[in-house]
Amino acid sequence: MTTATITPNTPIRFTTHSSLRRRLVLSTLTGTPLHISQIRSTSLKPGLTPYEFSLLRLLDSLTNGTFIEISLTGTTLLYKPGLITGNNGRPLTHTLPENCPRGVTYFLEVLALLAPFSKSAFSVTLNGGVITSATAEDYSVDTFRTAVLPVYAGFEITRGIEVRTLVRSSGPLGAGEVHFLHGHQVRLPKTLHLQNSGRVKRIRGVSYSTGVSAGNNARMIETARGVLNRFVADVYVFSDVSKAQVVPADYGKEGAVEKAAGNMKGRAGGKTKKTGVGFGISLVAETSLGTVYAADAFAGPAEAAEDVGKRAAIMLLEEIKVGGVVGRHGLMSVLVMMMMGVEGDVGRVVLGKEAIGEEFIAGARDLKNFFGGEVAVREGESDSLVVSVVGRGVGNVGRKVA
Amino acid sequence: AKQLWMKSHRTVNLSKLIYDESLTPTEVIQKWRGEHEPKSLEKSKNTGDGSSDDDEDFFKKVEEEEEDEDDSKPSKKIADRSLPIYDMEELEKYWNEESALEDLRRRFITANLLEEK
Numbered sequence: 315m316t317t318a319t320i321t322p323n324t325p326i327r328f329t330t331h332s333s334l335r336r337r338l339v340l341s342t343l344t345g346t347p348l349h350i351s352q353i354r355s356t357s358l359k360p361g362l363t364p365y366e367f368s369l370l371r372l373l374d375s376l377t378n379g380t381f382i383e384i385s386l387t388g389t390t391l392l393y394k395p396g397l398i399t400g401n402n403g404r405p406l407t408h409t410l411p412e413n414c415p416r417g418v419t420y421f422l423e424v425l426a427l428l429a430p431f432s433k434s435a436f437s438v439t440l441n442g443g444v445i446t447s448a449t450a451e452d453y454s455v456d457t458f459r460t461a462v463l464p465v466y467a468g469f470e471i472t473r474g475i476e477v478r479t480l481v482r483s484s485g486p487l488g489a490g491e492v493h494f495l496h497g498h499q500v501r502l503p504k505t506l507h508l509q510n511s512g513r514v515k516r517i518r519g520v521s522y523s524t525g526v527s528a529g530n531n532a533r534m535i536e537t538a539r540g541v542l543n544r545f546v547a548d549v550y551v552f553s554d555v556s557k558a559q560v561v562p563a564d565y566g567k568e569g570a571v572e573k574a575a576g577n578m579k580g581r582a583g584g585k586t587k588k589t590g591v592g593f594g595i596s597l598v599a600e601t602s603l604g605t606v607y608a609a610d611a612f613a614g615p616a617e618a619a620e621d622v623g624k625r626a627a628i629m630l631l632e633e634i635k636v637g638g639v640v641g642r643h644g645l646m647s648v649l650v651m652m653m654m655g656v657e658g659d660v661g662r663v664v665l666g667k668e669a670i671g672e673e674f675i676a677g678a679r680d681l682k683n684f685f686g687g688e689v690a691v692r693e694g695e696s697d698s699l700v701v702s703v704v705g706r707g708v709g710n711v712g713r714k715v716a
Numbered sequence: 717a718k719q720l721w722m723k724s725h726r727t728v729n730l731s732k733l734i735y736d737e738s739l740t741p742t743e744v745i746q747k748w749r750g751e752h753e754p755k756s757l758e759k760s761k762n763t764g765d766g767s768s769d770d771d772e773d774f775f776k777k778v779e780e781e782e783e784d785e786d787d788s789k790p791s792k793k794i795a796d797r798s799l800p801i802y803d804m805e806e807l808e809k810y811w812n813e814e815s816a817l818e819d820l821r822r823r824f825i826t827a828n829l830l831e832e833k
Contacts, residue, residue: 335796419798452798513825544817545824602825610799628811629802634823642800670730670748673797675741678734691731699730 325349325392326683333676334366335420336646339427340684342373342380342395343654344708350391361388364411365420372408372421376400376428376436397712400496403434409442413566415485417452418444418492419462422477426462427647429496430471430503431654433712436496439480443566445488446479447522447594448610453643455479455492456520456596461608465644468506468604469651473498482524482556483590484612487566489559490590502709503651505661508639509700512603517542517630519551519598521623525558525591530619534595537623542597542630551595558588565589595623597630607633607641637666638698645669646677649703653685657707664698 325347328337331354341348354360362370362384370393374380379396410421418440429436448454453462459477466475474497483490519538521531531553542549562581564570566589574581594612601607609629613622633641640648640663652661670691678689685706694700733744810816821827 333796417798420796423798448799450799451796513827514823515825541811545821546826625804628804628807631811631817631820632802632807635820637823643798670745671800672741672745675734675744679737679741682735688735691734 323347325394327351330354331362331366333680335369335424336677336680337684338369338373338393339424340650340680341393342377342398342428343431343650344684345395345711346684347395348391348393350393351389353389353391355389362391365414365416368408368410368414369421369424372424372438373428375406375408376425376432376438398428398432398710399712400429400432400434400436401438403437405437405439407439407441410440410444412443412489412571413487413568414443414445415449416445417449417485418446418455418488418490419452419458422455422458422492422494423462423647425494425496426458426466427650429475429494430466430469430498430500430651431710431712432496432499433710435474435499436494438494439491440494441481441491443488444481444483444490444492445485445590446482446490446492447484447524447592448596448612449485453608453610454520454522454594454596454612456522457598457608457610457643460518460520460596460598461606461641462644462647464604464606465640465647466651468508468648469500469503469655471498471500471503481559482522482554483559484524484592484594485590487561487589489561489565500710502656502705502707503654505652505655505659505703505705506648506663507661508603508605508663510603511605511637511639511664512601514546514599514607514634515602516548517546517550517597517599519549519596519626520554521551521593521595522554522556523593524556525588526593528553528555530593530613531555533619534593534623534626537620538595538597538627541624541627551597558591560586561589563587593619593622595626597626599630599634603639605639605641606644607636608643609633635666636668638669639664642669645674649677649681649689649701652703653681653687653706654708655705656709657705659705660702661705662700662702664694664700667697667699670699 328350329352337348353362370382374382376398377396378399381394383392421440425436425438446455463475476495478493480491480493521534523530535551539549563585564582592613597609599607609626611622611626648663682688687704687706690702692700730748733748
């Protein structure tokens with residue numbers, strides 16, 4: 315504990331915007347200053363993107379004493395994290411930029427990692443350009459709720475956690491609303507010892523349509539079941555149908571918010587359009603020992619519902635084949651949580667070989683930079699790897715006295 | 717025995733490779749999976765000789781980086797993705813085969829454990 319909690323004054327330096335989100339989270343958790351330069355420095359649109367700014371603002375409102383300095387061009391960022399206070403337990407509403415291309419889980423993942431180490435409970439409402447469906451890069455809010463949050467249950471973080479999808483919306487211009495509640499704050503998380511993933515016993519899922527016919531749901535579910543039913547009969551996919559959102563006609567255009575100056579009704583001369591139209595499916599396989607695998611598919615342009623359902627089912631099979639005691643979707647969270655754990659406690663998880671990708675390597679390096687600890691990898695049984703992580707005892711700085 | 721040795725060799729390699737800062741994460745994975753060498757061989761075969769080769773490489777690299785800066789490009793792999801990248805064509809081909817599906821059955825509770833062993 316003593317070594318880990320001494321905050322060095324010299325920031326850790328990185329270049330480019332890759333893994334910016336993970337680095338910000340690790341920086342906040344460990345209290346280590348962060349300096350990132352050359353953020354999209356050769357791009358036509360240099361510097362941080364609006365959604366990255368939004369993430370920084372969100373981090374700022376959830377912490378106390380955070381210092382952020384961004385260069386004029388936005389290509390250099392200095393981030394000195396403060397204490398995670400969770401807005402002192404008060405509800406917080408955070409508005410995402412209207413043209414946010416990332417799914418809302420981009421932000422929810424950050425919240426889920428920070429919340430256990432907050433001084434008081436999290437209650438965050440995200441609105442504005444919220445995309446609740448899956449995007450090309452982020453999974454849907456349903457997968458987050460049914461597959462990512464259970465990952466934290468392995469660390470005995472279970473109480474008072476809720477994700478409410480108040481308004482559903484699909485991309486590319488979302489207008490949804492999600493409420494994130496997290497009432498289980500811990501001093502130090504327990505580490506994990508998982509050697510066996512068990513066998514898949516049931517498959518659950520949510521199919522969602524916003525602004526399109528509910529028949530799409532039925533069609534997606536039918537094809538997905540067609541693939542999966544031969545393995546387990548216990549396949550149940552919920553169907554969620556909602557309307558498209560009605561927004562001003564200039565919604566998501568650059569500068570439209572500033573022009574309107576808070577006057578939502580008079581925007582774009584009162585003209586409106588529909589946004590967030592689309593459909594998709596989230597599938598989650600659960601094993602007898604509580605491991606979850608998840609897959610997400612969202613309809614591309616003019617893609618048939620059958621294809622989307624089939625795609626999701628095949629992705630799920632692939633995830634099951636990759637295996638491991640944690641699905642790929644929760645891998646980084648698990649590693650971070652194990653590192654945060656009691657100093658000297660060794661946690662082990664068994665992963666499928668194919669689960670080790672560039673993300674894992676980059677993540678392990680980032681973990682070393684921030685925590686000073688390495689992950690050890692050794693050969694397990696039948697094409698698997700045992701990853702062991704020694705806890706660094708960073709824990710919750712706001713709860714020194716348990 | 718050779719295969720066994722290969723296997724253990726590979727994993728030892730991985731734990732060393734992870735923190736080898738001279739390699740990018742992509743290179744680590746390629747090396748670990750044993751995809752690295754054939755690729756570099758191909759490259760040297762395809763490209764010409766000497767200095768012009770270097771020049772070509774140099775220009776190529778910049779091009780790639782430029783592409784990397786563009787968020788919409790799929791090549792931008794390490795930038796904060798949550799979803800894994802799937803090669804759908806490959807997957808569909810793989811999962812259309814009966815043997816692949818039967819192989820996966822042992823990962824479900826419906827598998828017949830008595831028959832297996």
